[in-house]
Amino acid sequence: MTLNYAEEDADVAQSAEMSGAPTQAIQLLLPSDEGLPTLDEQQSIHEEAVQTAQDSGPNLPSDSSSQLSSSISASNPGNPETFQRASICRIKVVADLVAVFMDSSIMNMTLKMDFVNERAVDDAGVSREVYTAFWEQFLEQCEGETERVPRLRPDFSEAEWQVVGRIWVKGFVDHGVMPVKLSIALILACINGIDSVDTDILMSSFLNYLLPIERSAVEKALQGTMDESDQEDLLDLFTRMGSHFLPPENNMKSAIEIMAHKAILQEPKYIVDCFSTPMSLVKLKLPDKKSVLSLYEIKKPTGKRVMQLLETTMVVLSQRQQVTLNHLQRYVKNADQAKAEKILRFCTEGLLLIPVELHSMCHVHTVLTQNFEFDNILSSNYLEMDII
Incomplete structure (x- = not known):
């Protein structure tokens, strides 16, 4: 390709x-x-x-x-x-x-x-x-998991x-x-100050920071639907965060928010202060929460977004070529975010959403249809650049 x-x-x-x-x-x-x-x-x-x-x-x-x-x-x-x-x-x-x-x-x-x-x-x-x-x-x-925080x-x-x-x-x-895996709340704090991070953004970043089982326990605690197993998972999380007991139910929401603030903003405060000096250079273009959130949303590759970037240099496609292009589009469109990122990086040497032109449809057909070779290529992480 x-x-x-x-x-x-x-x-x-x-x-x-x-x-x-x-x-x-x-x-x-x-x-x-x-x-x-x-x-x-x-x-x-x-x-x-x-x-x-x-x-x-x-x-x-x-x-x-x-x-x-x-x-x-x-x-x-x-x-x-x-x-x-x-x-x-x-x-x-x-x-x-x-x-x-x-x-x-x-x-x-x-x-x-x-x-x-x-x-x-x-x-x-x-x-x-x-x-x-x-x-x-x-x-x-x-x-962290979906969103990560430097220590x-x-x-x-x-x-x-x-x-x-x-x-x-x-x-x-x-x-x-x-x-995009760097915590949204952390980057917002670096550019616009910690006071610009409201509770909604903080909790969203915190949930994305947690392990799936911890996230499920926190969500159920906030909804008041915990069972005994969830309580054990939540206690493990509180213990990991420095507390060794669960707060009373009427104080649960406040305690979780304090724990989120500690993990996402308080502990990396020194790093936030160091980042804020160079990141002030982009403050005019990212002046508020809305602009930062919009940037994160635009930059996250999805299968559908990557599929829409595929272009062919051929004006008229043969039946075989059209079938191949349709197969490629379905393959990319159905990719989850992790695979979409790998496809994008394989095609563009980065995670930048730019148009991708396809020349050799026959080679694309071979790669996509024989023994899931494209999956193997993407999972290999072999990205050496040797084309001049």
């Missing part, structure tokens, strides 16, 4: 180059990045930040100051530091990307990346795969946690890459 990406508008790219803007910024014009800052808006954000720095004086955090100064130098098209390349080792993508982003000025550079010993040209696809691989490995070290670790100081925030911002702004 040979896949192409929709090409960016050539006039826009030429305009970006003539203005001295980083060429990667044209990624913001993709349909998948709708709602992200345009070049003019980014410049406006930088100018506003500079004015804020002048008004605030020495009270600004040092990290913000370095970002502002590098922003000013990056606006100069003659500055050779506005472009940077980085080689990342796939098996230690977290450590390598953290090292790249230690210099906060990287936020204002055009960053091109490749994987060590993998032959591929970074026409956005490799960078998407790097960011996706980073979050995949990083989230393995976080806690303090001995090898990460304030500098490393701020770097992770920069990686979130850079991947999001440049390529629309966003780890």
Whole structure:
């Protein structure tokens, strides 16, 4: 199966180059990045930040100051530091990307990346795969089920946690890459403050954080329909969270909300504070709860959404080709979220919802119909990039 990406508008790219803007910024014009800052808006954000720095004086955090100064130098098209390349080792993508982003000025550079010993040209696809691989490995070290929450670790100081925030911002702004498994309540707190997280969002994130059996027990407790087995499961959860007894029924809802606040917001408060410095750069585009929730909803791949992105370059299909296309569409449409994510990553080197063009329908037919080969390919996690 040979896949192409929709090409960016050539006039826009030429305009970006003539203005001295980083060429990667044209990624913001993709349909998948709708709602992200345009070049003019980014410049406006930088100018506003500079004015804020002048008004605030020495009270600004040092990290913000370095970002502002590098922003000013990056606006100069003659500055050779506005472009940077980085080689990342796939098996230690977290450590390598953290090292790249230690210099906060990287936020204002055009960053091109490749994987060590993998032959591929970074026409956005490799960078998407790097960011996706980073979050995949990083989230393995976080806690939770459907939504995950980072925890303090001995090898990460304030500098490393701020770097992770920069990686979130850079991947999001440049390529629309966003780890949807990172707790919604946590990200909302990072961008708009803990006070912006209301009880509904907190409880939704908490339920998605819990194991299925714990989630079922909490839901029944809130509904007042617990049986003896549910009480045992709930007591195990309270014990894990630091309490060794169940609260009285008339205080159950309040106790669960306190437990949710502790797990999702209080314990990672230091991380939230570190993330908030770089994530303030996207606050103008994600100013409230509604915008963050909408972003999460748009970015979550589903079988139906991925199926709608499939396109064929052939104007007229033979009967066999049409049957094959129909089979592929059914296969993708019926995929659950986990499989939809794998299909999307297999096709686009990331979790970015962009059109996918199909060229070789015969090969698609072979892959999909012989011994569930496509399922085996998706489950193998073999994603080495070796096509130039």
